[in-house]
Amino acid sequence: MLITAEKVGATVSDVDVRQLDHDGARQLAQAWADHGVLFFHDQELTPDDHITFAERFATIDVNKFFKAVDTHPQIATVLKEADQEGNIGGAWHTDHTYDQIPARGSILLAREVPPTGGDTRFADVGAAFDALSPGLQKTLESLHAVHSNEHVFGKASDYSKRDDRLGNPDGVGSATHPVVIAHPQTGRKLLYVNMAFTLHFVGWSVEESAPLLQYLYEHVGQDQFTTQFSWNVGSIAMWDNRSTWHWALNDYPGYRRLMHRITISGDPLAAAAGASS
């Protein structure tokens, strides 16, 4: 198995993830924590293989909002039909920040891809945090933020009525997390806000929070902190929700794209050392 570092994440080659032994799984878990996102190609996984691979790392966090594969409730479908306009994940975000214990990450496997387009962008929120001035870092380390999914999956949301969603308004919730967390495995400082689910800083109004949040979104989205992954059938991206953001590009009108996603349960989050908890 060869692990090659990229600008963001790492590519894993010379591996068939169905054949991983204990040492191989341990090496991958370490690389996942260190690099934030791992990319693979040419993996021929059945749904059972996909589940077995995911369970090498932790238990599965069954998604409450996406339709599952009929025979495998642990696998969520991320589907855009040829005649559909909106896609799932079409803006910078990271998954499940509205949960008290957010998911560790996801293992996304390409089943059907358009002839061109349909790439996914990834951003490194650790490198982006490191590049901020010490003054802003210190301010951010003193803050917490409120995250919710009510506006995305709640009763009033259009999304809950879409064909690619289950529509589960009772599953909505919110949580408060430090704005700068320590990665549970590496201790690295990470910026933990995102466009999709962060509402405001604790003690600040939505209006007061918006300019600083917007600044952070633009900062993280800069070229030096991001990469773009192109999919073939059998490609996998395995991302860490604490240390990366992702964005599914919606640039393939008229074509179907089908991905299978397994989300892995996470660990309680803590503020980075030196921050207020």
Ligand code: SIN
């Ligand atoms: C997601 O946000 O989980 C979907 C990513 C993708 O489809 O590339």
